[in-house]
Amino acid sequence: MSRLFYIIIFINISFPVFAQQTPIFTQYRDNYSIINPASLSSDYLLREQNLDFGISLRSQWNNLNNHPVTQSVKGNFIYAQSGVSIISGGYLINDRTGPTSFSGLYGKIGGILSDDPYWGGISMGINIGVQQFRVDASQFITRQEGDILATQDQSKIAPDVGFGFYYYKRFEKGWFSDDLVYAGVSIPQVLGLNIAFQEGDQDFNIRRQQHINLIAGYYKMLDNDKFIEPSIWLRYVANAPLSLDINFRYHVNKSIFFGFGGSLAKTFHFETGFVIGDQLRIGYGFDFPFNTIGPIGRSTHEINLSFALER
Secondary structure: OHHHHHHHHHOOOOOOOOOOOOOOOOOHHHHHHHHOOOOOOHHHHHHOOOEEEEEEEEEOOOOOOOOOEEEEEEEEEEEOOOEEEEEEEEEEEEEEEOOEEEEEEEEEEEEEEEOOOOOEEEEEEEEEEEEEEEEOHHHOOOOOOOOOOOOOOEEEEEEEEEEEEEEEEEOOOHHHOOOEEEEEEEEOOOOOOEEEEEEOOEEEEEEOOOEEEEEEEEEEEOOOOOEEEEEEEEEEEOOOOOEEEEEEEEEOOOOEEEEEEEEOOOEEEEEEEEEEOOOEEEEEEEEEEOOOOHHHHOOEEEEEEEEEEOO
């Protein structure tokens, strides 16, 4: 059943496939640097910790064989100063969905325009990297012998570029004192390449479409180190349904948080985690779909580890 699910997506591909092509995350706030190269981490926004490292593992639809799996490793550094602050970093990502997979290595550079980056600013950033796309022919079940790439694994390497903008502001007075609002827009896969695999007279094309990501959120600071953080992540790609995630996270204190939310894809999210010593954060996310994939694919699990400090 699981392989049939993937072949519904990839069979008869004499024309390009259009779908969500970039990785998704349950704890997307902990992966903003992958979504938008101009974004600033919560470690910096809340504690001015300008150096952070993190790893993430997401295992989706675990009841399916060869289900989607995403792993990433990332690092970020902000050199903050009046005028123009420098954003730098990069990440390594590996994503597999059935018979197709890709690995990517990226570096990023950007700047924050602000007289005082603690209180707010506008940032711009760009990712530059390379991806390797792979097709595992052994995972295909075809309707007829010789239908499509049925005998040989193939891979292609292609460049990748993405850019983004980000705005944030901290309030100073009244009921909103120390609260912070942020929003950003980014476009990964700017090059929009059409990657062609070929075996004999059979063609298999992966057309990399430009995606548009919109992120936005709000930190409402409360007494005794408590705060709440509602947020959204909107994703658009041509010829695919609009995707929207809405989440609500509550930090009980400096050490414990939990959250919940949902998406237009009829998926429920739950997350929880711990912060140890203001530097090490451990987060766990759980998704359960109530759409047609729910009874087949079951749940999704995600683990994020990050370490941040001020340098």
